Amino acid sequence: MIQVKRQxxxxxxxxxxxxxxxxQAPEIAAAAQAGQFIMVKAGMGFDPLLRRxxxxxxxxxxxxxxxxKRLGKGTALLSKLNAGERLDILGPxxxxxxxxxxxxxxxxxxxxxxxLLFLAQTMLSRGITPHILLGARNKEELMAxxxxxxxxxxxxxxxxxxxxxxxxxxxxxxxxPLLAKDNKVKWQVYSCGPYPMMRAVAAICHSKxxxxxxxxxxxxxxxSACLGCTVTARNTxxxxxxxxxxxxxxxxxxxxxxxxxx
Amino acid sequence: xxxxxxKNDKNDRMQDxxxxxxxxxxxxxxxxxxxxxxxxGREFESFADLDNLGAIVVxxxxxxxxxxxxxPRIVETACGMLNAIGLENVGLEAFIKDKLPYLKGHKCxxxxxxxxxxxxxxxxxxxxxxxxxxxxxxxLNISCPNVKKGGVAFGSQPGLAEELTSTVRQATSxxxxxxxxxxxxxxxxxxxxxxxxxxxxxxxxNTLIGMAIDIRLRRPVLANITGGLxxxxxxxxxxxxxxxAADAVRxxxxxxxxxxxxxxxxxxxLAGASAIQVxxxxxxxxxxxxxxxxxxxxxMRENNIDQLQNLIGxxxxxx
Ligand SMILES: Cc1cc2nc3c(=O)[nH]c(=O)nc-3n(C[C@H](O)[C@H](O)[C@H](O)COP(=O)(O)OP(=O)(O)OC[C@H]3O[C@@H](n4cnc5c(N)ncnc54)[C@H](O)[C@@H]3O)c2cc1C
Ligand SMILES: Cc1cc2nc3c(=O)[nH]c(=O)nc-3n(C[C@H](O)[C@H](O)[C@H](O)COP(=O)(O)O)c2cc1C
Ligand code: FES
Numbered sequence: 001m002i003q004v005k006r007q008x009x010x011x012x013x014x015x016x017x018x019x020x021x022x023x024q025a026p027e028i029a030a031a032a033q034a035g036q037f038i039m040v041k042a043g044m045g046f047d048p049l050l051r052r053x054x055x056x057x058x059x060x061x062x063x064x065x066x067x068x069k070r071l072g073k074g075t076a077l078l079s080k081l082n083a084g085e086r087l088d089i090l091g092p093x094x095x096x097x098x099x100x101x102x103x104x105x106x107x108x109x110x111x112x113x114x115x116l117l118f119l120a121q122t123m124l125s126r127g128i129t130p131h132i133l134l135g136a137r138n139k140e141e142l143m144a145x146x147x148x149x150x151x152x153x154x155x156x157x158x159x160x161x162x163x164x165x166x167x168x169x170x171x172x173x174x175x176x177p178l179l180a181k182d183n184k185v186k187w188q189v190y191s192c193g194p195y196p197m198m199r200a201v202a203a204i205c206h207s208k209x210x211x212x213x214x215x216x217x218x219x220x221x222x223x224s225a226c227l228g229c230t231v232t233a234r235n236t237x238x239x240x241x242x243x244x245x246x247x248x249x250x251x252x253x254x255x256x257x258x259x260x261x262x
Numbered sequence: 263x264x265x266x267x268x269k270n271d272k273n274d275r276m277q278d279x280x281x282x283x284x285x286x287x288x289x290x291x292x293x294x295x296x297x298x299x300x301x302x303g304r305e306f307e308s309f310a311d312l313d314n315l316g317a318i319v320v321x322x323x324x325x326x327x328x329x330x331x332x333x334p335r336i337v338e339t340a341c342g343m344l345n346a347i348g349l350e351n352v353g354l355e356a357f358i359k360d361k362l363p364y365l366k367g368h369k370c371x372x373x374x375x376x377x378x379x380x381x382x383x384x385x386x387x388x389x390x391x392x393x394x395x396x397x398x399x400x401x402l403n404i405s406c407p408n409v410k411k412g413g414v415a416f417g418s419q420p421g422l423a424e425e426l427t428s429t430v431r432q433a434t435s436x437x438x439x440x441x442x443x444x445x446x447x448x449x450x451x452x453x454x455x456x457x458x459x460x461x462x463x464x465x466x467x468n469t470l471i472g473m474a475i476d477i478r479l480r481r482p483v484l485a486n487i488t489g490g491l492x493x494x495x496x497x498x499x500x501x502x503x504x505x506x507a508a509d510a511v512r513x514x515x516x517x518x519x520x521x522x523x524x525x526x527x528x529x530x531x532l533a534g535a536s537a538i539q540v541x542x543x544x545x546x547x548x549x550x551x552x553x554x555x556x557x558x559x560x561x562m563r564e565n566n567i568d569q570l571q572n573l574i575g576x577x578x579x580x581x
Contacts, residue, residue: 003309003548041546046341046494046522050546090548218336220343221545223309225301227321227347228336242329243350 014144026062034119038091039222042074055115109135112193135171139164202255211255224248232259284462285437289316296541297375309548327353342495346486371398392434399437417443420455427459442466450510465516493542508534524557532577
C-alpha cells in the first residue's frame with residue numbers, strides 16, 4: 001500500500017447522483033486485487049477530515065476507477081473534481097475476494113456493485129464466467145452501472161425496487177431459484193450491497209453454498225491503526241477477539257463469520 | 263545529487279531539534295505519535311520514516327487483552343472525530359511477544375502507553391514492562407475509570423492521580439509520563455498531582471468527551487453513546503491546557519490535541535510544550551509526522567534558530 005497524489009483522468013456523471021472517477025495510479029493498478037479498496041482525501045481542508053473508503057471498481061492499464069454515489073460532504077466534493085486535478089489516495093487496502101471453482105454467482109445492490117465489476121473481470125481473465133445479479137432502486141440508478149456489466153457478456157439478471165426496469169422487487173429473490181436449479185452443483189456466491197441484502201444472501205447460503213461478502217463500516221484510517229472499523233464476529237475468532245476489523249481482516253469475509261444483526 | 267545531500271546534511275546539523283522530556287530521556291526531535299493513532303508502528307512503515315521519529319507511543323496496553331466496545335465505534339464531526347474504541351488491545355503478554363521485537367529494531371525511542379482499571383493493574387504493567395529491553399519510557403493513560411471507586415476516572419481527581427502515579431513510580435525505574443484527561447475543571451491541579459506523585463513529565467490532552475446523534479434513527483451514533491473527541495476541533499482547548507499545565511509544573515509538558523501541521527506543533531512548543539504528539543492527523547495523512555518535523559526544521563532555519571529548546575514556552579515572554 002502506498003500514499004500518492006495522482007491525476008484524475010475522467011470524472012463522469014452517470015445519473016442518479018452516481019459518478020465514475022478514473023485516476024492515473026500505476027502503482028495501485030498493478031497491485032490491486034478485486035475486493036480491495038482505496039482511501040481518498042476529499043478536499044484540502046479539515047472538513048471533511050477523514051479519508052473516505054471506496055472499492056476499486058475497475059483497473060484499466062495504469063488507471064483505477066471508483067464508482068461512487070453522492071451522499072454527504074466528502075462525496076459532494078469528489079463529484080465536483082475535474083480531469084487534470086490531483087487526488088490524494090491510499091491503496092490498495094484490505095484483503096480480496098478468493099477465487100474458487102465455478103460456478104460463481106455475483107450478487108450486488110446499489111453502490112455495492114462497485115467491486116463486483118472488477119471481480120467479474122478478474123474471473124473472466126481466469127476463464128471463469130460468473131452469473132451476475134444486480135439490484136437498483138430504479139431505472140436511473142440501474143442505468144448508471146448496468147452498461148459496464150452488460151459489456152462483459154456474462155449471464156445477467158437485474159431488478160429494480162420500483163419495477164421501472166427489469167424484475168420488480170429485490171434482486172435477492174432471484175438467488176434461490178438460480179442456486180437450486182441443479183442440486184449437485186456447488187455454487188460460490190459473492191455479494192456486496194446494502195446490509196439487509198447481504199444478510200439475506202448470507203441466510204440463503206448458510207451451510208449450503210460458500211458465500212463471501214464485502215462489508216462496510218465507518219473508517220478513520222483504513223490501515224488498521226484506529227481500530228474503529230469493527231463488525232461483530234459470529235464465533236470468537238482465532239485471536240480470541242469478538243470483533244473483526246473491516247480494513248484489516250476484510251472488507252471481504254466468509255458470510256458465516258459475521259454476526260448479522262436484525 | 264550527492265552534493266545536494268551533503269548540503270542538506272550540513273544544514274540539518276545546524277538546527278538542533280533535541281528536546282528533553284524528563285527522567286534523562288532526550289529525543290532527537292520533538293515529534294512523537296499519540297497513543298492509539300499509530301497502531302504498533304508497523305502499520306505506518308510504508309508512509310513514515312519510523313527511525314526519524316522523536317519517539318513512538320504505542321496503543322495503550324492493559325494486563326489482559328481487551329476486546330473493546332461494540333460497533334459503531336467512530337463518527338466524524340466538524341473538523342474532528344469521536345471514538346469509543348474501548349481500549350481494545352492485545353494485552354501485555356502478546357505485546358511483548360509479538361509487537362516489541364519489531365519496535366525494538368528501530369532507532370527511535372519507544373514509549374509504552376498503559377492503562378488499567380485498578381491501581382494494582384497499573385503497578386503490574388509497569389513492573390512487567392520494566393523487565394523488558396528496548397522501552398524508553400512509560401506513559402500512564404489515567405483517563406480510565408477506576409472500577410473499585412465506582413468507575414470514577416483516575417484522571418479526574420488529583421488525590422487519585424497522585425496515588426496512582428506514586429504507586430507506579432515505585433514499580434519502575436523507567437521515565438514516567440502521566441497523560442492527563444481534559445475532562446476536569448482545573449488542569450493545573452492535575453498536572454501538579456502527577457508531579458507530586460513522581461512523574462517525569464505530563465502529556466496532554468487526551469480526548470474530550472462528546473457525542474453525536476443520528477437524527478434519522480433518533481439515537482446516539484456510537485454504540486457506547488459517548489466518545490472521545492479528537493482532531494483539529496480540539497486544538498484551541500488543548501493549547502490552552504498545555505499553557506496552563508506549563509505554568510503549574512516544573513517537569514516537561516508534552517502537547518497533544520489536534521496537531522496536524524508544523525504550525526500547530528510550533529504553537530504548542532511556544533506555549534510551553536517540550537515535545538508534541540500527533541494523533542488523529544495520522545489517520546487522514548499518514549505522512550504527517552515526517553511533514554511536521556520537516557516544517558519545524560524549516561521554520562528554525564528561516565528564523566535563524568539553532569536550538570529548538572530555546573523556543574519552548576517562548577510565547578510566555580519573560581516567564
Ligand atoms: C470498504 C468500503 C468500500 C466502499 N466502497 C464504496 C464504493 O465503491 N462506492 C460508494 O459509493 N461508496 C462506498 N463506500 C461507502 C463510502 O465510503 C461512503 O458512502 C462515503 O464515505 C460517504 O462519504 P460522505 O462524506 O459523502 O458522507 P458523510 O457526510 O460522511 O455521510 C453521509 C451518509 O453516508 C453514511 N456513511 C458515511 N461513511 C460511510 C461508510 N464508510 N460506509 C457506509 N456509510 C457511510 C453516513 O452514515 C451518512 O448517512 C465504501 C465503504 C467502505 C467501508
Ligand atoms: C482512535 C483513537 C484511539 C486512541 N487510543 C488511545 C489510547 O489507547 N491511549 C491513550 O492514552 N490515548 C488514546 N487516544 C487519544 C490520543 O492519543 C490523543 O490524546 C487524542 O486523540 C488527542 O490528540 P489528536 O487530536 O491529535 O488526536 C486515542 C485517540 C483516538 C482518536
Ligand atoms: S479503519 Fe482504522 S483500523 Fe480499520
